[in-house]
Amino acid sequence: MPTVSVKRDLLFKALGRTYTDEEFDELCFEFGLELDEITSEKEIISKEQGDKKAEGASDVVLYKIDVPANRYDLLCLEGLVRGLQVFKERIKAPLYKRVMPNGEIQKLIITEETAKIRPYAVAAVLRNIKFTKDRYDSFIELQEKLHQNICRKRALVAIGAHDLDSLSGPFTFTAKRPSDIKFKPLSKTKEYTACELMNIYKTDNHLKHYLHIIENKPLYPVIYDSNGVVLSMPPIINGNHSKITLNTRNVFIECTGTDFTKAKIVLDIIVTMFSEYCENQFTVEAAEVVFPNGKSYTFPELAYRKEMVRADLINKKVGIRETPENLAKLLTRMCLKSEVIGDGNQIEIEIPPTRADIIHACDIVEDAAIAYGYNNIQMTLPKTYTIANQFPLNKLTELLRHDMAAAGFTEALTFALCSQEDIADKLGVDISATKAVHISNPKTAEFQVARTTLLPGLLKTIAANRKMPLPLKLFEISDIVVKDSSRDVGARNYRHLCAVYYNKNPGFEIIHGLLDRIMQLLDVPPGEKKGGYVIKASEVETGGHPAAACGALPLLF
Amino acid sequence: MAAHAPGAGSGSGCSGAGRDTPSAPGAAMADGPVADVLLRRLEAADGGLDSAELAAELGVEHQAVVGAVKSLQALGEIIEAELRSTKRWELTAEGEEIAREGSHEARVFRSVPPEGLAQSELMRLPSGKVGFSKAMSNKWIRVDKSAADGPRVFRVVDSMEDDVQRRLQLVRGGQAEKLAEKERSELRKRKLLTEVTLKTYWVSKGSAFSTSVSKQEAELSPEMISSGSWRDRPFKPYNFSARGVLPDSGHLHPLLKVRTQFRQIFLEMGFTEMPTDNFIESSFWNFDALFQPQQHPARDQHDTFFLQDPAEALQLPMDYVHRVKRTHSQGGYGSQGYKYTWKLDEARKNLLRTHTTAASARALYRLARKKPFTPIKYFSIDRVFRNETLDATHLAEFHQIEGVVADHGLTLGHLMGVLREFFTKLGITQLRFKPAYNPYTEPSMEVFSYHQGLKKWVEVGNSGLFRPEMLLPMGLPENVSVIAWGLSLERPTMIKYGINNIRELVGHKVNLQMVYDSPLCRLDAEPGPPQTQEAA
Numbered sequence A: 001m002p003t004v005s006v007k008r009d010l011l012f013k014a015l016g017r018t019y020t021d022e023e024f025d026e027l028c029f030e031f032g033l034e035l036d037e038i039t040s041e042k043e044i045i046s047k048e049q050g051d052k053k054a055e056g057a058s059d060v061v062l063y064k065i066d067v068p069a070n071r072y073d074l075l076c077l078e079g080l081v082r083g084l085q086v087f088k089e090r091i092k093a094p095l096y097k098r099v100m101p102n103g104e105i106q107k108l109i110i111t112e113e114t115a116k117i118r119p120y121a122v123a124a125v126l127r128n129i130k131f132t133k134d135r136y137d138s139f140i141e142l143q144e145k146l147h148q149n150i151c152r153k154r155a156l157v158a159i160g161a162h163d164l165d166s167l168s169g170p171f172t173f174t175a176k177r178p179s180d181i182k183f184k185p186l187s188k189t190k191e192y193t194a195c196e197l198m199n200i201y202k203t204d205n206h207l208k209h210y211l212h213i214i215e216n217k218p219l220y221p222v223i224y225d226s227n228g229v230v231l232s233m234p235p236i237i238n239g240n241h242s243k244i245t246l247n248t249r250n251v252f253i254e255c256t257g258t259d260f261t262k263a264k265i266v267l268d269i270i271v272t273m274f275s276e277y278c279e280n281q282f283t284v285e286a287a288e289v290v291f292p293n294g295k296s297y298t299f300p301e302l303a304y305r306k307e308m309v310r311a312d313l314i315n316k317k318v319g320i321r322e323t324p325e326n327l328a329k330l331l332t333r334m335c336l337k338s339e340v341i342g343d344g345n346q347i348e349i350e351i352p353p354t355r356a357d358i359i360h361a362c363d364i365v366e367d368a369a370i371a372y373g374y375n376n377i378q379m380t381l382p383k384t385y386t387i388a389n390q391f392p393l394n395k396l397t398e399l400l401r402h403d404m405a406a407a408g409f410t411e412a413l414t415f416a417l418c419s420q421e422d423i424a425d426k427l428g429v430d431i432s433a434t435k436a437v438h439i440s441n442p443k444t445a446e447f448q449v450a451r452t453t454l455l456p457g458l459l460k461t462i463a464a465n466r467k468m469p470l471p472l473k474l475f476e477i478s479d480i481v482v483k484d485s486s487r488d489v490g491a492r493n494y495r496h497l498c499a500v501y502y503n504k505n506p507g508f509e510i511i512h513g514l515l516d517r518i519m520q521l522l523d524v525p526p527g528e529k530k531g532g533y534v535i536k537a538s539e540v541e542t543g544g545h546p547a548a549a550c551g552a553l554p555l556l557f
Numbered sequence B: 001m002a003a004h005a006p007g008a009g010s011g012s013g014c015s016g017a018g019r020d021t022p023s024a025p026g027a028a029m030a031d032g033p034v035a036d037v038l039l040r041r042l043e044a045a046d047g048g049l050d051s052a053e054l055a056a057e058l059g060v061e062h063q064a065v066v067g068a069v070k071s072l073q074a075l076g077e078i079i080e081a082e083l084r085s086t087k088r089w090e091l092t093a094e095g096e097e098i099a100r101e102g103s104h105e106a107r108v109f110r111s112v113p114p115e116g117l118a119q120s121e122l123m124r125l126p127s128g129k130v131g132f133s134k135a136m137s138n139k140w141i142r143v144d145k146s147a148a149d150g151p152r153v154f155r156v157v158d159s160m161e162d163d164v165q166r167r168l169q170l171v172r173g174g175q176a177e178k179l180a181e182k183e184r185s186e187l188r189k190r191k192l193l194t195e196v197t198l199k200t201y202w203v204s205k206g207s208a209f210s211t212s213v214s215k216q217e218a219e220l221s222p223e224m225i226s227s228g229s230w231r232d233r234p235f236k237p238y239n240f241s242a243r244g245v246l247p248d249s250g251h252l253h254p255l256l257k258v259r260t261q262f263r264q265i266f267l268e269m270g271f272t273e274m275p276t277d278n279f280i281e282s283s284f285w286n287f288d289a290l291f292q293p294q295q296h297p298a299r300d301q302h303d304t305f306f307l308q309d310p311a312e313a314l315q316l317p318m319d320y321v322h323r324v325k326r327t328h329s330q331g332g333y334g335s336q337g338y339k340y341t342w343k344l345d346e347a348r349k350n351l352l353r354t355h356t357t358a359a360s361a362r363a364l365y366r367l368a369r370k371k372p373f374t375p376i377k378y379f380s381i382d383r384v385f386r387n388e389t390l391d392a393t394h395l396a397e398f399h400q401i402e403g404v405v406a407d408h409g410l411t412l413g414h415l416m417g418v419l420r421e422f423f424t425k426l427g428i429t430q431l432r433f434k435p436a437y438n439p440y441t442e443p444s445m446e447v448f449s450y451h452q453g454l455k456k457w458v459e460v461g462n463s464g465l466f467r468p469e470m471l472l473p474m475g476l477p478e479n480v481s482v483i484a485w486g487l488s489l490e491r492p493t494m495i496k497y498g499i500n501n502i503r504e505l506v507g508h509k510v511n512l513q514m515v516y517d518s519p520l521c522r523l524d525a526e527p528g529p530p531q532t533q534e535a536a
Helices: A008-015 A021-031 A041-049 A077-087 A112-116 A133-148 A194-203 A260-277 A311-318 A324-332 A361-372 A392-406 A455-463 A508-521 B033-044 B051-058 B062-073 B093-101 B104-111 B119-123 B128-137 B163-172 B181-189 B222-227 B254-268 B318-329 B344-348 B357-369 B412-425 B468-474 B490-497 B512-517
Strands: A003-007 A034-040 A061-066 A097-099 A106-110 A120-126 A157-163 A171-176 A220-224 A230-233 A251-257 A283-290 A296-299 A305-310 A337-341 A346-351 A472-483 A491-502 A548-554 B048-050 B079-091 B141-144 B152-155 B193-205 B280-282 B307-309 B350-352 B376-385 B397-408 B431-435 B441-451 B456-466 B480-488
Touching (some): A003 A008, A003 A077, A120 A260, A120 A296, A157 A260, A171 A251, A220 A251, A251 A260, A305 A361, A311 A324, A311 A346, A311 A361, A361 B441, A392 A508, A455 A472, A491 B280, B033 B062, B048 B051, B062 B079, B062 B193, B079 B093, B079 B163, B093 B163, B104 B128, B119 B128, B128 B141, B254 B376, B254 B490, B307 B350, B318 B468, B412 B441
Parallel strands (some): A097 A283
Antiparallel strands (some): A034 A061, A120 A251, A120 A283, A157 A251, A283 A296, B079 B193, B376 B397, B431 B441, B441 B456, B456 B480
């Protein structure tokens, strides 16, 4: 869940009123947000780097607000305020408009070299925008939030914003050999080739995470203007030449990526959020993108979509009885402009370009429920009549574990994941003989394999409890995992029972007696006869430690 | 290997007894000759007698007399005993030796003949080292360093007075008070004297004094019953302030005790248990079937354990897979879809399931294939796995509790109603619902309950209606809604048993003493001991 950090006083100013922390927390809760933390820059620095470093840092109160992962329209102060103001019916949701420029339209031409590495690009212009320090910071911060979330750390989409007045179109989005790309990147004072930059950024705490996206490709993506000025080398870094500043009036925004849908959503979000500060509020100047096949598209899409939902469907899914008019009003409060049409039971809902999360009627139902207030919904019990059943394997497990405790053994609960050593070397077994399932991306050796036996877990439990008085009598009934090509996934669980008796004397007869008791409980008689059981020496060397006696038993049906 | 203390029983750390056992100090003799003598002496004594004096007279250990006093005290008002402590000077072992054989310096003096003695030879004597320097400072001897065969020691005086020996002999004779304070402290510094505190009893006759007391019985025996002698025998009173002997027993694990209660709650509510005995799942069932897009962060290597072997699922239900693919990439069933290129290879990737909802998806798919549709209530509690950073409240594996109801026309109000009943059975009555986002439920709601201890609302679960994009490709009828909720088993258990570090609860680092000591799991009962009936 992304967290958005906003200055409290700035937020209240934009909301046109102040709240106590409790009141604001309550408003967030109702709207589906969470006021996660109240802090300040000073507090954050002092927590992370100590009081010394925090000296002189700002102590302006910050609200850290958790935003649902699919609400990209709430990732900045502008969006949060707009959402809450519409929710509280203090303003109407703005209508976002794409306009054609008076002069020539800005063009971005994609060459076919990009196809293998970053095939998509979209672009738009914010004309006559007015930045302040806070607006500028918010603009940068929104790009960062989008990069981290919907853009999947720039892998799917990367955003570049440029001072249009420093450039001259048309722009070319192409791909070149790294050694052939040379430019002065953001906040550097000289030019570097792309190869050099990739080396420099290996030690950059922020940028090093994005290098892998293009690192091993023969060609790197790059955007030039008509004079050969580098706008950006997505998804790594922008050029310094076209850097936006507080004085920038016209912003050229490009989004490149491997997911066309997401690139369009990201562009829509940025321009809808920040066109608020344009001279013509909420209007965005179109840009044209020409694809290698010659087809040309105009962006941003800023598409409004109409959906029809029957009022009784909403009522039926939520469990309320509201009139269609009321439901339309509720939806309008969620930035979904709605009206009752047709037979008086149909609601026509307009999905704005900010709400890419609305992809089905169920999303509309949820918004109606949120506006109605989840906690105002009447709780009822479904009339669903069913007879309960236990899963037979779990039923047997429950019965058996109680009787194991009654036999004086204590239940352990150990991990299903462990190291290769635990199930192989340490038990004197070759790993290839275990049929173990192997994990490809363990962060530590503790998670290399799924256990094929419960024994290592019990032995480790004993080792961790050596201060306890003897004897230790432990058992566990749980699942192990082995490869099995007859199963759809190629592996299966088995339920095992394992018990260990640990004392200064071997006490084999005690673990033997427990086994006899288990067999008695399972109604299996001793002896060679059919349906009976016998005990034989194990082929596996147990290391011959006299103080440990144990047994493991698969529960079979 | 383990440095284990041998103990009795499986860790019942407490020992105690209902009655004072016969092995209590002194008790073995209490009813024996010493007690008899004590009573007889006391009868004849004027006022009382001192326990230490009696021990000295009888020639027994003082402790034996103390034992007799204590056991007589336990009988009631036979005697009265007042504890007195007196301080006394005693010789140390070295002090005893000196009192007997003279001080080291005196012994050195005596061993030096008139013609002198080589210093090296003198030093080899037992008292040599200590005695030499003292004798020198007393100016009893001198050293001639110019002698031909090394330094030689000669007497300075013809005779001397061994004051140290004399003083120690006085102390031994009980006349320590004749020494000056300074003299005593010097002897103490030389570790020849110590001051000891002696605890003695001043014993006098009690209100029920008698010289004939009979031995108290600790146990009732079958012989006493058959002979009827129990009627006339006195019995030792029970000691209720001692702790009893805990029975040898096995114990169930607290987390699994809580699991048992959750199973019980679901069964009481008519929910059928789903099979969840498959830790290995394909990405298809874990994510794709739940309409979780292939670029979703949860499908990242950082969050999920993928498998190297077996790396891919061998079989997938291809008809259904195609419907899922279409819904993701193009939409359908009234959905816009996610509009991206859905890849079968991605769906085949095997992993350790990240939630039991994968098993719920399989169960709902099976349900969808059974015609006609029958309403169901399902539940499961089992392990799930996350490739997460570990801390005091997060492990790479934990247990997920999940409830699912599928029926015609289920509403958000129904979901809240079921949740209210469910949480009421857990003893949680104050609930509040917050809008939330889950990839596979819509509407979604987080469940919060008011925590009396923390004085705030805390999240206790997550819930919602499964998305039509998940249900319809399975083949469930369009007007069937499925409500579902989930929570972890660990969190309520940690709160219930007051455990702050999850490693003490789950895994091999478990604190077995905690397992031994953990109370019953009664989720709906008030915390604290059960209400017991007051004795009328």
